[in-house]
Amino acid sequence: MPEQATRFSCPYLNGTVELTPEREQHITENHPDLLPEHRDGLGETLLDPDEIRCSLQFSSALLFSKRYGGALDGKNIVVVVMTGTNTNGRHWIITAYVARKLAGGKTLWRKN
Numbered sequence: 135m136p137e138q139a140t141r142f143s144c145p146y147l148n149g150t151v152e153l154t155p156e157r158e159q160h161i162t163e164n165h166p167d168l169l170p171e172h173r174d175g176l177g178e179t180l181l182d183p184d185e186i187r188c189s190l191q192f193s194s195a196l197l198f199s200k201r202y203g204g205a206l207d208g209k210n211i212v213v214v215v216m217t218g219t220n221t222n223g224r225h226w227i228i229t230a231y232v233a234r235k236l237a238g239g240k241t242l243w244r245k246n
Contacts, residue, residue, distance in 0.1 A: 137155040138155075139152040139153060139154045139155070139226075140152070140153040140158070141153075142176060142177040142180045142181070143177070143180070143181055144180040144181065144198075144215075144225065145181065146180075146183065146186060146198075146243065147215070147217060147225050149223075149225060150225070151180050151213075151215050151225045151226060151227060152224070152225065152226040152227065153176065153226070153227045154226065154227075157226070157227050157228060157229070160229060161227075161229060161230050161231075164229070164231075165229070165230065165231045165232065167231075167232050168211065168230055168231060168232050169230075171205075172202075172205070172206065172211065172232075175200070175202060175206075175211040176211070176213055176227070176230055178200060178211075179198050179199065179200040179211045179212075179213045179230075180198055180213055180215070182200065182245075183198040183199060183200050183243075183245070184199055184200045184201055184210075184244070184245050185198075185199050185236065185241060185243065185244045185245065186198050186199075186241070186242045186243040186244075187199070187236070187237075187238075187239035187240060187241050187242060188239045188240045188242060189214060189239055190237065190238050190239050192214075192216070192228075193218070194216055194217060194218035195214050195215060195216050195217070195218075195228065196214070196215050196217055196242070197212055197213070197214055197215075197236075197237070197239060198212070198213045198214075198215060199211065199212045199213075199233075199236055206232060208234075209232050209233060209234050210232065210233050210234070210236060211230065211231075211232060212230060212231055212232075212233050212236070212237075213227055213230040214227065214228050214229045214230065215227055215228070216228050
């Protein structure tokens with residue numbers, strides 16, 4: 135039986151965002167500074183982001199970011215979510231990473 139996707143609540147998208155086992159493995163292998171240690175940060179970032187930007191790489195992707203202190207020393211967790219008209223209402227994480235500075239892209243929303 136295949137593993138189930140983890141679902142995170144995302145008020146901005148008015149729904150849930152999926153993290154498939156395949157994408158979780160990708161993040162763990164390519165961004166070991168994030169997973170598995172800071173897995174809870176993915177859900178926290180989607181639930182209460184500091185900023186949401188359009189992706190410069192993918193027209194159907196949004197970048198959710200949240201700054202963290204403590205072990206992440208003021209860095210941001212960035213969660214890249216596929217969404218938009220071509221996704222049939224489904225939202226899923228394609229990658230996530232830790233960044234000191236946020237990449238480009240038009241800011242769609244920022245926490246006051």
